[in-house]
Amino acid sequence: MLLRPSLFLLLLLLAHLANAQSSKKPLRVGIAGMAHDHVHGILNKAFKQTGQTDIEIVGIAEPNRELAERLAKQHGFSMSLVYPTVAEMLDKTKPEAVTDFGPIVDHKKTVDICAPRGIHVMVEKPLATTFADAKQMEALAKKHKIQLLTNYETTWYGSNHKAYAIANTDKSIGDLRKIVVHDGHQGPKEIGVSKEFFAWLTDPVTNGAGALFDFGCYGANLSTWLMHNERPLSVMAVTQQIKPDIYPKVDDEGTIILTYPKTQTIIQGSWNWPFSRKDMEVYGQTGYVFTVDGSRMRIRLKDDKNEKAVEAPQTDAPATDSFAYFARLIHGETKPDELTSLENNIIVMEILDAARQSAKTGKAIKLPK
Template sequence: MEPSWEHPCAQLKWFSSSIRRPTALAWLNTYRLSFRHLYLVQKLRSELAKRYKVGLVGVAHPHVWGVLRSLRESDKGMLTAASLDKPSSESDSERLRREHGLGKLYGNYREMLDEEDIDIVFNYADHILRTPVTELAASKGLHIMVEKPMAYSLKDAERMLEAAKKNNVKLMVNWPTMWFATYRKVHELVENGKIGRIFHIRMRVGHNSCEEEGFTGSCFQWMGQKEAGGAYLDFCCYGVAFAVWLIGMPKRVFGTAGNFVKSFIPSYDNGIVVMIYDCGTAVVEGTWSQIGGIPAGPEICGTKGTICFDADEAMIFTKLKSEVIRVDPLPQEESNAVEYFLTRIEGDKIIGGMCDPKFSRDVQEVLEAGLISSEKGKVVAMPLGT
């Protein structure tokens, strides 16, 4: 039913709620309205054409290129500015210009945030800049997305969380595993008690991509610094996050991190975290020195069955049978980090799951406990400080 045409607000509400976007655009382009309604048309057109303007800070983590590809394909946002604070290279600049049509590229994130009219910051700076970039962006009222892990220390994670809360902006942590339908399905099965009470989780993540030749100038040059955590933070974070997502925070943590193969890296090329619960454990492994793509998807052991899965499929084993689990594709608005984040901003919705910064702060605490354990050679009680 059409509203009373005597009240402009009623007209705008009817336009925005009753007409689908393509239909509305066609209608506005073909239907003649009186002059007293033109301002409503202009306002509605502006809303329909709304695309969030994104500013990029850094290309330190290689996941940034996949995120930018998703942004380029989205109708909700566009990259309008970038600051290539170190570490970066001329090839990074060329790629941004070629793939995203950017002209001016900043060399200092503060200058970009001061000069550019943007709505969102994709913070892909290194471990030194990630927290100050987040704090400055939040102080300017900008929403922020960062890559996993949330930070490189618990203190930094808490600073970022506080900055977002203080300035009432959204902060999201991109965990790539959130965009695999199998992970979501397995979480649903565990929540519904499909395999009973969980008493053990095992997850190993690794590769052998970090080589001495080409190390300088690569992402590993900064990720391999001692304070950046090396393979320990880069890959153990996945398993820790998954375990916390499924069964919560552990009571105690034991960790070990070392450089066993790649001596040219200042930090760790291997790490293990053992999360100890009242009635179970989770064992998480991360490596930069594993040769070959060894199948090592998560294993979840429950009192009624076991689930094994990877990015493509999942299987459930019980005493009576084993079966492949049917997994439906994720909805478009949750298919990747960009769509999820922009949809949450657009609808002012809560950021949930592993992308919740409060959740990621807890993951950071477990990771830090593991490093403390590795340094001291003993089990660490949780929460830290107890």
């Protein structure tokens, strides 16, 4: 029986698409360090989510054997994947990309070893512990033409992307005047983080600061994005140790004020909230948009008598999670997102560095033009 040309072409197209899907290989990923509790996200995805095909964990670098064995038992991966150093893991497994789940101070070491090999890197937030380290990482990434991403949970919130569209694409609330970002939780000890995570998170050398860096980075990232990567004129920060018995080395409360020519941002990062929160208020000349969580929002525009509750679908975000996005980016299936861009995160580090200096000196820090 002869097929009609239109039906034949349709079947040919479907066969081509099926072959393309089957030939698409997952991104070969190596993990550098496992002392950051966010590592559970990628381990769950790689070893427990049946049907996911965007990433494959080919090697893990973790010198703490006890930690690696504990996580291997919890997530069901073989200890044959684990190597004592990043260099050995790279040599033996040849990953296309590396995700860093070690102390923030180690991010630079990971880029130092991966970039010359052409291996892409994604680190957990923030990018580094100092602005100087961040600039060196940027130079290496550009020299060796690799992607260097910083992963923030809030990047994958549909609400944030809808808020950005309302404020900047649709311009429904007029020129931006004030941005207020709240991030944090009751405290690392209070929420029960692992002993390995707690050790470096509460050390000013390995984490850069306490809540100031841990949660101040979210607001710096979002504000920079909303302001189209404009650097602030000045940075002022105040930190406190409300619980010095628990956090003797670092701040547990940090507030940062960023001034722009016609806009102000207030960033409130805390280990003292009564509950976990990641929400934002964006005020324009004629309206406002609030994000309550990853999907819920409250909006009031110029002619509204009352604010409206709105739901933002997850599809408003560039991907369902950072690892799917990383794979799509490296496979050339998407373009870099402004929110995860290296340009944005270099500005974030300039802000955090200045905030730490401001908190120490009690003075506002003017950023060089």
